[in-house]
Amino acid sequence: MKTLLLSPEISLSNGGWHLTLSPSAGGRVTSLSSSQDGNVIDWIVPMPEHCRRHGFQASAWPKAGIYPLLPFSNRIRGGAFSWAGLDLSLPLHPGEAHAMHGFGHCAQWQLLDCDGSSAAMLYVHAAGDSGWPWRFQAKQTISLAAGALAMQMEITNTSDATLPPMPLGAGFHPYFPRRFARQVCFAAQRLWQADAEHVATGVGDVPPQHDYGNSRGSPRSIEQEEELTLYYGGWNRRAKIGDGEQHQIAISASPLLSHLVLHAPKAGDYFCIEPVTHVANAVNLAQSGFSNTGLQTLSPGHTFICELRMDFSGPAIPESS
Secondary structure, three states: OOEEOOOOOEEEEEOOEEEEEEHHHOOEEEEEEEEEOOEEEEOOOOOOHHHHHHOEEOOOOOOOOEEEEEOOOOEEHHHEEEEOOEEEEOOOOOOOOOEEOEOHHHOOOEEEEEOOOEEEEEEEEOOOHHHOOOOEEEEEEEEEEOOEEEEEEEEEEOOOOOOOOEEEOOEEEEOEEHHHEOEEEEOOOEEEEEOOOOOEEEEEOOOHHHOOOHHHOOOEOOOOOOOEEEEEEOOOOEEEEEOOOOOEEEEEEOOOOOEEEEEEOOOOOEEEEEEEOOOOOHHHHHHOOOOOOOOEEEOOOOEEEEEEEEEEEOOOOOOOO
């Protein structure tokens, strides 16, 4: 089974803020912290030290860092779908009955540029690799400011015109320390229902127990005993999370990241807020007649762009520039 090695990690810094990333291990951010007067705060779950030393299996990644989702997000039921006359079968995720999270986070990326506070990485997908007939390339640009992180992903369909336009999904998968789940706030128009295998099956209104909107006047907490995997549509692309001790992360996403995954394992030390283009299994749902799945299409020679930004605030952190 394929092992991803983090070395050599790339370090970015800016005014007391520090980020590491690994092009060779799926183009991941592997840590993000601030340091002031001896007070170190991890804003993202850092990569475990044993993974830094020995790597990890590509299909059994640690619940840490931030990784890119492409060319689809979440699950495709049975790893199978039909598209413009093509019948496609993708590898199933080990232990799952479905394809999961795309290919970018399991691949080696190439470092294109690094200037100390920003870096760019490239992933090139060969036609037919992992059952995906389209050739494409993806570029990630990661920029660290004092008190802020900006991430941009550009995906270009480099196939020729003999293939139909490529179905596409993309997004970002951060792992936040669970203490930030004490205060969660975002608004969404819809919640997709899902089966026991976390594949979306239908869509409806957001029920009160899963409403993290600000109509209540205060953020909502995700308790340790809660176990959530929720798929929101039409979210407002703005979220705030906090640790209840004045440390907050404001999350903002570009317009095409119109869906949001909220995942919190029971008694886990992390939780995830994932801005993505589409709901789980969007490629099959869209062809079954569902609207507003968020599924994108990308013609040969065209480029898709999405962006994620996080702003950090609270006591005992380096001041923003």
